[in-house]
Amino acid sequence: MERLPIFYVATDPLRALGIEDLYENFHVICVDYTDIVDMLIEKGVSVFCIEKELGGDIIVRNSRKLLLHDAVQEFILKRSVDEVGIIFFKPLFSLEKVIAETPLGKSRTIRSLNASPAVSSLLENKLNFVRMCKEHQIPHPPSRVEHLNNLHFDSLSQEFGERMVVQFERGWFGNRTFFLESESDLFSLRDQYSNRKVKVSQFIPGTTLTINAVVSESEVYQTYPFIQINDDMNEEVPLARMEGSTVGNVWTDLVPYFSTKTKDVVFDIGRITVKLATIARDLGYRGFFGLDFLVDEHARVYAQEMNPRFTASAQMITQLEQEVCGSSLLNEHYKSFGITINDTMIDDPYFFTKQLKGMRVISRNTEASQVIINHTPPNGVYVGGDQRIEFISSQYTVGGLTKDEFLLLTIGDGRSVSSNEQLFEIQSLEMFPEDVINHARTIKKEQF
Incomplete structure (x- = not known):
């Protein structure tokens, strides 16, 4: 029996990745044409990139317009017979209502593989999150x-x-x-x-930690907490425009941060995560989400906000989990919507709390207005030395990186980038965090 065709709709093809090697009827629909699109196609991944197929003059910069485009609808119809699964990085609209009167909506049964946008919006609302924490006695600043x-x-x-x-x-x-x-x-x-x-x-000084999690009808799975990086605005080459902007994550041992209090911090975060996941489930939410926590100098844990969607770290952490755990939270997200990605049966809710190792750093457009980016360096593996950064090979995953190598993932040439939007991302497995950040500043200064 043929498996349900899944179509991941996103502006950036990297957002869609995670199960392309595990699920044979998986398709990427994207806007941005970079060399990563060609790498995926060469590898055998089914990709429809609207800029590649129809030219760079096609102005479609959101997932809703992308899905409704005639060429995209035709692509999906040709690769499906009866039922199709549609998934977005961050759903902002009711899929059923938007697609109902389209050729796709009239001829196929559409299965949404995201939580309800209305419920997601309620949970993501920072003002509502304060009320929710007070009502359920969850520590919050x-x-x-x-x-x-x-x-x-x-x-x-x-x-x-x-x-x-x-x-x-x-x-x-x-x-x-x-x-x-x-x-x-x-x-x-x-x-x-x-x-x-x-x-x-x-304002409470401290360390910001993030977890990714999945809530299903009966389980809550979560990761080990990892460090969130905020930029130093006093640097000559800032990576973000505004104070408080997130510029990356570090997956590492937390003992150097919290010493003998580490187990208590991890326990408190796990307990709060289950509590918030249960609240979300009761509201009708299911699937992947992220939580940010603040830990003060006395190791007191505060829930800061909820991101009821795929997080920016999902693409990298899925690779790390697949390598260390043999499965991923992303697989469990699909499973919560009735899609089995692999045969791994997971009964332990703390299965994904294994220690991961790696780091990602992003750089944003720090100008007050949009900029046009040209002559971007190729995506792939680089080696960083004291004197210069050298391109090694084309690649879009972190697998096989040595301690001196990092992965550079950039936007495409000719791209218009709004203020505070991402320009590029660096991923590393073994480099020291300060080295990765320094490489990011060097690349931004010399290439962007």
Whole structure:
């Protein structure tokens, strides 16, 4: 019996990867044409890249428009008979409603392989997350939800101290996170964003940790916590435009960070993860999600936010999990929607808490406006030395990297990149974190 055809729809082909070597009826539908598309096709992966097929003048920059494009619908229809599975990196719309009157919707049974966008939106809302944590007694930094125009710096500083964090209900990679240290900071924020409803929190110095997890009808699977990297804004070559922006992750032993408190930190994060996953399940959510935690100097754990979708780290961590665990959370995501990727039966909810090793660093457009990027270096393996960085071979996975090598994944030539959007990513298995970050700064300075 032929397996259900799965079509992963994304602007960036890298977002779709993870099961292409394990599931024979898997198809990538993407916008961006880079050399990675050709690598995938050469490897035998089914890919429809709209820029490659129809030319670079096709302006389709979101998954909804991409799915509705006539050429994409034709591609799916030719590779399916009755039922099709559709999956997105971050679903923002009701698949059934959008596709109902299209040729695909009229002639195929569509199975969505993402959680409900409405439920996802509710869980991702940072203002709602505060309420949810208070209601369920989940530790969260002391916070208040209020309209900007109703805030007064003196009363805020009495409540939260000299430094505060302001966040909007939605934001990505720290682009809607602001820091208040004076009344003028508050006035500036009001002038820029008028009377927005925001979350104001006490600024707590500490270490930010992330976990990825999957919630199904009966189980919650989660990873071992890993480090989230925020950029140093005092560097000559910044990797992000705004303070608080995430620029990567490190998978490593946490003992150097928390010493004898490490087991307590990991236990608390695991307990909170199960609690939040259960809340999400009760709301109707299932599948892959991420959680960010803050751990202060006393090893107290605070839940910061929930990302009810695939996370930016999913592409790399799936490779690490497959190598170390023999399966991945991504496989469990598909399983939660009735799709079996491999024969591995996992009964232990802590199966994926094995220690992984690796690092990823991203660089963003730090200009205030969009830029056109030309002459990008090729995607693949590089070796980094003291004097220069040298290209070794074309590749899009971290498998086989030596301690002196890293993987560079860039956008394509001629790409228009908005402010704070990603320019490239570096992935490494064994390099020291500071070396990977330095290579990222060098590449940004010399190539972008």
